[in-house]
Amino acid sequence: MKPTRIDRCFENLRARGETGFIAYITAGDPDLDATVERVRLLEEMGVDLVELGIPFTEPLADGEANQRAAERALSAGTTYEGILKAVRTIRESSDIPLVFFSYLNPLFVRGFEKSVAMAAEAGVDGMLLVDMSLEESEPFTRTLAGAGLNHVVLVTPTTPDSRMQSLLKEASGFVYCVSRAGVTGEQTEVQKDAKNVLDRARRYSDLPVALGFGVSTLEQAETYAGMSDAVVVGSSIVTSFHQAGNTSEGRQKAAKTISALVDAVKRVSKDNLKEKDQ
Numbered sequence: 258m259k260p261t262r263i264d265r266c267f268e269n270l271r272a273r274g275e276t277g278f279i280a281y282i283t284a285g286d287p288d289l290d291a292t293v294e295r296v297r298l299l300e301e302m303g304v305d306l307v308e309l310g311i312p313f314t315e316p317l318a319d320g321e322a323n324q325r326a327a328e329r330a331l332s333a334g335t336t337y338e339g340i341l342k343a344v345r346t347i348r349e350s351s352d353i354p355l356v357f358f359s360y361l362n363p364l365f366v367r368g369f370e371k372s373v374a375m376a377a378e379a380g381v382d383g384m385l386l387v388d389m390s391l392e393e394s395e396p397f398t399r400t401l402a403g404a405g406l407n408h409v410v411l412v413t414p415t416t417p418d419s420r421m422q423s424l425l426k427e428a429s430g431f432v433y434c435v436s437r438a439g440v441t442g443e444q445t446e447v448q449k450d451a452k453n454v455l456d457r458a459r460r461y462s463d464l465p466v467a468l469g470f471g472v473s474t475l476e477q478a479e480t481y482a483g484m485s486d487a488v489v490v491g492s493s494i495v496t497s498f499h500q501a502g503n504t505s506e507g508r509q510k511a512a513k514t515i516s517a518l519v520d521a522v523k524r525v526s527k528d529n530l531k532e533k534d535q
Contacts, residue, residue, distance in 0.1 A: 277487030323492055451481060
């Protein structure tokens with residue numbers, strides 16, 4: 258498979274000695290025009306990769322903030338075809354890597370192979386399939402690879418070593434390491450299991466490792482940036498945009514909060530480079 262935008266992104270980050278910043282937003286929250294504007298704004302802030310959540314009626318792996326975002330998106334009439342149109346609009350002016358964070362059901366509706374092909378044609382670079390089991394993964398992994406999309410895999414602190422090793426054989430692009438057991442959602446403390454899951458993922462894969470779930474404070478962003486190849490922030494960004502309001506002024510207000518998290522991650526990268534030069 259040819260290198261994707263995701264692969265090139267992490268190659269460039271490694272060459273610069275930087276930790277990446279991955280932002281999650283729900284596609285269609287509060288509408289698809291806002292989604293396009295938010296992706297562009299996130300890129301301007303220095304975000305390296307964007308995960309677009311595909312709204313689903315039963316998002317069991319998501320906490321309250323992302324569940325409410327999915328409800329708002331679906332209430333606004335968001336469809337898969339509409340999301341792909343938004344992706345094509347983003348691609349008119351941006352090469353930022355895009356990952357679909359999706360449950361299987363929204364992709365099964367029109368046929369998994371067709372959904373994947375449509376995503377690849379629109380300009381999506383990879384998929385993270387939240388509820389896909391290892392035992393059933395082979396045909397899905399093959400379909401993604403055939404379409405030239407990365408297959409991003411989730412691993413958690415409770416994933417047994419043998420299962421993690423099998424999961425990571427199926428992965429490409431990067432490994433999404435979950436900092437704690439449970440659903441998405443903001444947390445106020447650094448999670449004690451975070452380093453352990455990163456170390457185990459590195460043991461079984463040479464792929465870049467990203468750490469997410471619950472990152473919302475500057476302390477967490479800085480600490481996780483020092484451990485990982487990328488930090489993933491989702492619920493905090495979703496909440497910031499929602500609370501600030503769907504206006505130009507609101508988006509700029511949210512940008513200040515989000516930019517502080519991006520700066521915290523990038524500051525660690527710069528500090529690490531200074532230490533190496535000394």
